[in-house]
Amino acid sequence: MPKPKAPHERNALASGPEHKEAGLQLKGRIWLEKDGQTFLSWGRVVLLERIAEHGTLAAAARSMDMSYSHAWNLVKQMNQLAGKPLVEKQAGGKKGGGAYLTPSGEKARDEFWRLVKQFQGWVDQRKIK
Amino acid sequence: MPKPKAPHERNALASGPEHKEAGLQLKGRIWLEKDGQTFLSWGRVVLLERIAEHGTLAAAARSMDMSYSHAWNLVKQMNQLAGKPLVEKQAGGKKGGGAYLTPSGEKARDEFWRLVKQFQGWVDQRKIK
DNA sequence: GTGCGTTATGTTTTTTATGATATAACGCTA
């Protein structure tokens, strides 16, 4: 069973397995800040994806072993920093309520994954001596 | 007075000031792992530099507001993961003792800064829409 | 109106990382 990763190591991109035999891996992570505060990061964008997938904030949080309150805080901050909501929610109503991505939310998700993909490309082409 | 940075945000490279007016910044950090454990990172390599500069582990730690025991643990782990010492130390002796970088240590430092510089280049050329 | 599962929000607890503290050993100097 693999040792659980430390928080700062989670969601990190790694150089490809071709370097594995050396036991030496280049790792890294990127994120976006707005006005000095974390806006989008790997975990946050996965959360956006899970919300789109599950339709509720509670189920999204459960699906990634995140506490509901933490997920709620992240969404609150993302919405606030974006200036407009990335996620809209409803308390009560049919099936108790729910949450979904706005077009801005989908765009943010796509843009971030685009950046991550570019970064992964950069990492992969590094040769570690 | 600027808000102190959270641990996971420290030592992060940022996209240049040309993006600052948008309030949106791409940030990132990289590190090297060996056998799944952190081997070299920004803070660790700064520590190597300070050791070379000050000649003792104690002074190096002081100079970067790091506890001696933490610095000692980092050096121990770096030496161990490298397979050969990056830092050699002497307890006692002229002036009480000291520490210095081995050629391997100097090389590790230089290689890491080279990687960081390349990464900074990559970050700088990202255009954030 | 009751029940249901959700969102909303605050408080408490746990975990993790790091710094602080304490003590011993080391090896030169005088």
Add this chain to the structure above:
DNA sequence: TAGCGTTATATCATAAAAAACATAACGCAC
């Protein structure tokens, strides 16, 4: 041998992050 500032090492305390927990409010369905 005594003194010095260092390395060596373990333990304790603190701070930050995250999870856990506890309620309340919401709005549809019945």
